[in-house]
Amino acid sequence: MAAATLFISLLISGLTFWAVNTIGQDARMNDTRFGRDLGLLLAANSAPTIAEHNLSEVARNALRFYDSTSSVRYILYADEKGQIFLGIPFSEEAQVDNSLTISRRIQLPDNYDIYSQLPLVRQHLTPSGEVTDVFVPLTHKGKYLGVLAIGINPNPTTLTSSILTREITIAVFVSIWAMMILGAVFNALNITKPIKELLVGVKNIAAGNFKQRIDLPFGGELGELIVNFNEMAERLESYDEQNIEELTAQKAKLQTLVATIADGAVLLDTDLKVILANPTARRMFGWEGEELDNNILQYLPDFLTVQLTAPLNEIAAADSQEKEQTEQHKEFRITLSHPTQRTVRILLTQVLDQQRTDVKGIAMTVQDITREVELNEAKSKFISNVSHELRTPLFNIKSFIETLLEYGEDLTEKEQREFLETANNETDRLTRLVNEVLDLSRLESSKIYHLNPVDLAGPIEQTIRTYYLNAKDKKIELSQEIELDLPPVLGHYDLLLQVLTNLVGNALKFTKSGGKVVIRAYLLHPQTNQVRVEVSDTGIGIEPEDTEAIFHRFFRVENLVHTLEGTGLGLSIVKHIIEKHNSTVHLISEVGVGTTFWFDLATADDCVSNPVLGVR
Numbered sequence: 001m002a003a004a005t006l007f008i009s010l011l012i013s014g015l016t017f018w019a020v021n022t023i024g025q026d027a028r029m030n031d032t033r034f035g036r037d038l039g040l041l042l043a044a045n046s047a048p049t050i051a052e053h054n055l056s057e058v059a060r061n062a063l064r065f066y067d068s069t070s071s072v073r074y075i076l077y078a079d080e081k082g083q084i085f086l087g088i089p090f091s092e093e094a095q096v097d098n099s100l101t102i103s104r105r106i107q108l109p110d111n112y113d114i115y116s117q118l119p120l121v122r123q124h125l126t127p128s129g130e131v132t133d134v135f136v137p138l139t140h141k142g143k144y145l146g147v148l149a150i151g152i153n154p155n156p157t158t159l160t161s162s163i164l165t166r167e168i169t170i171a172v173f174v175s176i177w178a179m180m181i182l183g184a185v186f187n188a189l190n191i192t193k194p195i196k197e198l199l200v201g202v203k204n205i206a207a208g209n210f211k212q213r214i215d216l217p218f219g220g221e222l223g224e225l226i227v228n229f230n231e232m233a234e235r236l237e238s239y240d241e242q243n244i245e246e247l248t249a250q251k252a253k254l255q256t257l258v259a260t261i262a263d264g265a266v267l268l269d270t271d272l273k274v275i276l277a278n279p280t281a282r283r284m285f286g287w288e289g290e291e292l293d294n295n296i297l298q299y300l301p302d303f304l305t306v307q308l309t310a311p312l313n314e315i316a317a318a319d320s321q322e323k324e325q326t327e328q329h330k331e332f333r334i335t336l337s338h339p340t341q342r343t344v345r346i347l348l349t350q351v352l353d354q355q356r357t358d359v360k361g362i363a364m365t366v367q368d369i370t371r372e373v374e375l376n377e378a379k380s381k382f383i384s385n386v387s388h389e390l391r392t393p394l395f396n397i398k399s400f401i402e403t404l405l406e407y408g409e410d411l412t413e414k415e416q417r418e419f420l421e422t423a424n425n426e427t428d429r430l431t432r433l434v435n436e437v438l439d440l441s442r443l444e445s446s447k448i449y450h451l452n453p454v455d456l457a458g459p460i461e462q463t464i465r466t467y468y469l470n471a472k473d474k475k476i477e478l479s480q481e482i483e484l485d486l487p488p489v490l491g492h493y494d495l496l497l498q499v500l501t502n503l504v505g506n507a508l509k510f511t512k513s514g515g516k517v518v519i520r521a522y523l524l525h526p527q528t529n530q531v532r533v534e535v536s537d538t539g540i541g542i543e544p545e546d547t548e549a550i551f552h553r554f555f556r557v558e559n560l561v562h563t564l565e566g567t568g569l570g571l572s573i574v575k576h577i578i579e580k581h582n583s584t585v586h587l588i589s590e591v592g593v594g595t596t597f598w599f600d601l602a603t604a605d606d607c608v609s610n611p612v613l614g615v616r
């Protein structure tokens with residue numbers, strides 16, 4: 001900018017000086033022409049008088065001439081030898097007191113030719129300004145009489161305008177520079193400072209410091225820019241706060257999610273240092289209350305350390321040269337013995353950065369598959385049980401029918417009947433088994449059962465009737481104790497009948513001769529509107545560690561599997577049916593003393609006032 005200003009100012013000044021010069025030259029030309037004409041005129045006028053030696057007349061004429069114009073600065077007459085004999089204005093000095101007594105020689109220019117008839121004009125500078133000197137030879141009738149020298153002042157108007165122009169040019173030049181300097185100072189004070197502040201502000205904002213504000217009292221466009229900048233920073237700050245709030249909420253949600261998921265979750269960095277371990281993982285590995293701030297291998301049981309060291313290091317050091325990689329996975333199935341016996345599936349997954357180029361860590365998921373394993377085992381056991389259970393009655397049916405077919409004629413009618421009865425019983429057993437499997441799968445589905453008021457005396461009596469002969473055969477006393485005026489319960493008749501059948505069936509199965517089996521039903525407390533149903537026996541009882549497992553599908557107490565018939569489905573069906581009645585089945589048992597299974601049912605009156613329970 002300074003260079004441009006310098007260039008423009010120099011150009012303007014140059015042009016102006018050129019114009020001034022041109023004007024000066026013009027003026028000089030005019031002065032030359034004017035001086036020459038004036039000289040020729042005065043010389044022509046004076047030459048005859050000089051020839052007559054009438055010097056007083058010459059002096060008079062010259063003085064008149066001098067007084068008539070202000071353009072003439074001096075008039076000098078010199079004789080043919082160059083001796084000045086008249087000079088106007090008169091000198092103050094003694095020798096020139098009288099013009100007629102001047103005794104000085106005229107200083108002619110070098111190139112002045114006294115024999116030339118032409119005047120010579122030249123300009124020279126004196127302390128009081130430029131003078132145009134005109135030298136005109138004085139000749140009369142061909143005789144050279146001397147020289148007339150006239151000094152002409154430059155044209156005052158031209159001079160004034162040229163001086164004025166020059167001064168204006170200088171003034172313009174100076175003012176341009178003054179303005180330039182003033183502009184630079186103004187710029188530095190008014191523009192550079194806020195722009196610098198803005199630059200710092202923008203840098204801070206870019207670095208994430210949204211609290212940045214600019215406090216400068218500027219108006220105009222710059223002021224507007226500062227106001228807009230501050231508004232932008234304010235908006236960014238509020239977005240930032242919102243984002244932080246959202247991020248915090250998101251983090252809290254994720255933390256809650258990680259803390260509550262059923263699977264164990266452990267997050268490791270690439271040095272295998274534990275960054276996060278959720279409560280499930282801590283529980284599974286027995287890390288509760290432990291400070292986990294080191295390499296995970298330090299905290300794992302020895303056998304697991306041996307198994308996981310290589311895969312963990314391999315995943316952490318995975319090649320990040322590839323442009324985009326897919327996470328590596330590794331899966332292990334491990335049985336933990338501490339703190340409890342569990343089978344877990346450990347899944348190691350590589351955590352990549354957003355560009356999916358660098359490994360950021362390892363996510364370790366620990367799934368407790370104990371139940372899955374148990375179920376699979378139970379399922380296999382069930383299949384073998386069911387196969388066994390199916391094979392036995394099928395084999396029996398087939399052998400009795402074959403015998404009847406082949407040797408029926410040789411058998412007595414009584415024997416034939418017994419054979420048929422046995423085949424029939426075996427068919428019933430087969431049917432029961434198949435039905436139980438079907439019942440359970442139906443109960444485990446989300447099928448909705450409509451509950452209606454049921455008078456419990458009905459299914460209880462029907463159960464007693466079903467098992468009457470069985471109990472009699474086993475010499476077991478089978479009885480019922482139903483409270484008088486027992487209100488009807490809200491339930492499903494067939495399902496409740498199945499519950500009682502299964503429980504009484506088990507009670508008779510696991511009670512020795514001479515024992516007792518009782519079905520009880522009574523109102524718990526009038527306020528609660530709940531009816532309690534109990535099935536008690538004086539049987540072999542159940543070990544405390546089995547009291548939970550017996551309700552699992554296919555579970556049968558091991559030592560009884562091959563001694564008494566059963567599928568391991570009866571209690572599981574009971575549990576599901578009672579759950580469909582919004583209740584839970586409980587038991588109390590003592591080995592060798594007996595067992596009581598009990599559950600509570602809502603009375604039908606209660607459910608009228610609480611219709612939600614009406615449909616399930």
Ligand code: ADP
Nearest residue numbers: 506507510541550556557566567568569570571
């Ligand atoms: P199962 O068809 O084998 O009887 P259940 O599911 O009905 O199957 O019962 C599971 C297991 O619970 C039985 O194998 C038995 O060991 C135990 N059990 C059930 N009822 C009784 C009882 N009244 N007394 C003792 N043990 C019982």
